[in-house]
């Protein structure tokens with residue numbers, strides 16, 4: 001199977017495609033402006049909503065995405081993908097259903113050993129994945145993970161380390177009984193020049209029958225690709241800036257409580 | 263506290279909102295003493311920046327006093343009189359380390375909007391829409407500044423508040439515009455727009471060795487300030503053909519460096535049909551920005567010259583004369599200001615008397631007059647260059 005197909009599988013299940021996204025943004029802006037100009041807040045809100053959907057990669061045209069998916073995908077063996085993703089090679093099962101591969105990349109202005117140590121200390125991972133509540137280390141290779149879904153539903157699974165290459169690579173897979181079986185790898189590679197370290201996070205999910213990426217989203221309230229990307233962003237921000245910048249809790253006007261002073 | 267909030271297109275209100283609190287270890291709280299309007303705010307007020315939300319506090323050019331700081335703020339102390347750069351850097355990422363603060367990887371808490379629209383996210387900006395982070399702005403009694411050690415700068419003793427406040431935004435933006443022009447001895451520089459940013463670009467071009475600087479605008483009082491205060495040769499684009507005039511003033515060569523200090527809401531006077539084409543498309547949302555100035559700069563610029571763009575654009579433009587740009591081998595430089603790179607140098611210029619931005623302050627008003635102040639600034643009445651609010 002070709003690389004292009006893998007990419008399509010990814011964008012088809014994990015987030016809305018680029019074209020769709022642009023339509024959402026452009027349509028959102030145009031509608032928003034038209035709405036504001038006519039003084040209609042309802043229309044403006046609709047426009048704004050579309051922009052949000054576009055910006056957040058929320059699938060707004062699921063039937064389109066599904067068609068793309070079904071039109072292009074057979075039962076691939078993902079051999080090519082495995083080769084391109086060091087650390088995942090050889091870990092992929094001969095699938096009955098298609099696994100979903102999600103990948104995120106980020107460059108962090110820090111040396112590989114610092115990032116490796118940060119990740120290797122599993123306690124730090126709860127900061128990177130907001131739905132993750134605790135990681136308990138059971139042995140040299142095994143650990144127990146506890147997370148919560150959108151409704152506060154508790155999810156527990158066990159995970160085993162496969163490869164640990166100091167300052168370079170960590171790979172793992174979930175053990176039998178996991179609700180969301182997956183394999184993962186995180187790679188640390190020196191970036192050229194003074195750019196720090198390239199970090200690549202790859203997650204290969206075996207989605208429950210017929211459910212696809214949406215089941216994963218339902219479990220964790222976020223598409224897997226977005227989770228991976230956000231996790232790496234948090235890693236970068238914590239290691240580089242020493243905090244996760246936020247605007248939660250800052251003052252803002254409230255139309256209801258306003259005191260018009262003019 | 264009181265704050266000036268955006269509530270919709272052309273709908274600003276002074277409201278009572280909670281005081282800000284420290285949210286991160288590198289935050290500081292500043293008691294605002296002076297807070298200026300800026301041409302960038304007009305793009306929000308006119309509705310050309312799509313991710314504003316009712317209740318957003320605006321304002322990003324300000325001076326004040328440090329009243330509180332987080333445990334990891336090391337360089338500042340309570341009581342310091344500081345200016346804060348409008349665009350927020352974390353100080354630690356690769357871009358900040360290379361003094362490209364407005365490209366900071368980390369300071370925007372809501373990166374999804376820009377990543378979807380631009381491919382990457384850039385720095386957070388105070389009071390400048392949720393795409394740029396959604397940070398509450400400075401038209402308020404207090405403001406929270408993230409990464410305060412990187413973004414706040416103590417004002418030197420002898421420099422007055424009225425001179426210092428514009429080192430937050432207008433001065434570094436104009437200075438960077440001139441800097442990006444790569445001005446060499448003998449260069450003639452043309453600056454489109456004689457608002458606060460254009461005025462500072464003119465002065466900065468001289469500081470960097472320009473032979474002559476031409477200032478282009480339509481408001482007589484702004485052209486007069488450009489001439490009398492900044493030393494420009496004024497050009498009223500409603501009275502002459504800009505192309506003909508610039509060529510006549512440069513021996514037929516065209517300006518070596520062209521600076522855009524106007525941005526997406528350019529007026530078009532001598533370009534009637536073109537203006538209404540863009541104005542209409544922009545109004546119905548098919549084009550985000552009106553590029554009249556950009557097109558004119560490409561036409562006028564000397565072959566092999568440089569276009570330096572600090573006027574703000576947000577989305578897409580139409581009828582971009584790529585053929586002229588390519589065949590004339592023009593260089594394009596642009597960006598939001600990296601103020602932190604320039605503040606020290608700017609205060610030195612001010613202390614030596616080589617630069618005095620205080621004439622930009624034409625009106626000092628109470629924050630309660632915020633909505634009225636913005637109307638005056640927007641309509642360019644009462645010879646208003648910049649209104650500065652005192653909360």
Ligand SMILES: NC(=O)c1ccc[n+]([C@@H]2O[C@H](COP(=O)([O-])OP(=O)(O)OC[C@H]3O[C@@H](n4cnc5c(N)ncnc54)[C@H](O)[C@@H]3O)[C@@H](O)[C@H]2O)c1
Nearest residue numbers: 301302435455457458459523524525528529573574598599
């Ligand atoms: N890059 C940055 O970091 C940065 C920082 C601050 C401001 N800005 C941008 O700089 C621009 C100017 O800001 P300002 O505060 O001086 O605004 P301003 O509104 O005070 O001034 C803009 C001036 O441009 C003039 N103008 C309009 N159309 C013109 C045309 N076709 N030809 C020549 N002049 C024309 C107007 O008459 C006005 O005097 C804005 O777009 C603003 O968003 C950018």
Ligand SMILES: [Zn+2]
Nearest residue numbers: 300301302431
């Ligand atoms: Zn500004």
Ligand SMILES: [Zn+2]
Nearest residue numbers: 352355358366
């Ligand atoms: Zn940064």
